[in-house]
Structures are given as structure tokens and as C-alpha cells.
Amino acid sequence: MANITFQTAQAALPAPSPHLSVRASGATLAAFAVISFLLCMLLGLAAPDWGLHRPWLQFYLGLTGFDLRSLALGIVQSIAFGSYAGTAIALLFNFFNRRFG
Numbered sequence: 001m002a003n004i005t006f007q008t009a010q011a012a013l014p015a016p017s018p019h020l021s022v023r024a025s026g027a028t029l030a031a032f033a034v035i036s037f038l039l040c041m042l043l044g045l046a047a048p049d050w051g052l053h054r055p056w057l058q059f060y061l062g063l064t065g066f067d068l069r070s071l072a073l074g075i076v077q078s079i080a081f082g083s084y085a086g087t088a089i090a091l092l093f094n095f096f097n098r099r100f101g
């Protein structure tokens with residue numbers, strides 16, 4: 001007769017700890033900020049009386065309106081601010097997840 005072994009229960013493996021990629025998070029938020037900036041600027045061109053583009057003009061340095069210089073400067077600042085925010089969020093999440101997760 002053959003020696004047969006049945007496993008009645010599998011050993012539970014610990015779930016891997018979630019980890020955010022710092023580079024992916026920074027690139028994602030940078031892309032989101034650029035897309036949001038461009039959409040708001042397009043809306044500002046289509047409907048300037050609504051004033052939805054004014055927060056970009058207030059919070060981004062050097063933006064003067066709807067010229068190419070302001071557009072390029074806004075894109076650069078969107079990349080910088082989004083990268084900073086995404087990187088900071090991922091680093092903080094990974095730190096606190098290791099500490100308390």
C-alpha cells in the first residue's frame with residue numbers, strides 16, 4: 001500500500017507589507033498636476049469669465065496669463081510640486097508603515 005499524506009490545512013503566510021514606490025508616486029503626482037494645470041488653463045481660455053484659472057495664477061510663481069511663457073513655467077512648476085508631493089507622501093507612508101504597520 002502506498003504511503004499517502006494529506007494536508008488538511010495550509011500554513012498561513014504573513015501578508016507582505018505594502019510599500020509605495022517613491023519614483024512611481026512622484027511621477028504619478030507630477031503627471032496629475034500637469035494634466036490638471038493644462039485642463040484648467042484650457043478651461044480658462046474657453047470660459048475666462050468663470051475665473052477657474054485664477055488659483056493657478058495665485059499659487060504658481062511668475063504666471064501672468066495665457067502666454068507661452070506662463071504655460072511653460074506652469075508645467076515646470078507642476079512637475080516640481082507634484083514630484084515633491086508624491087515623493088514626500090511615499091517616503092512618509094513607507095516610514096510609518098514600517099514603524100506602525
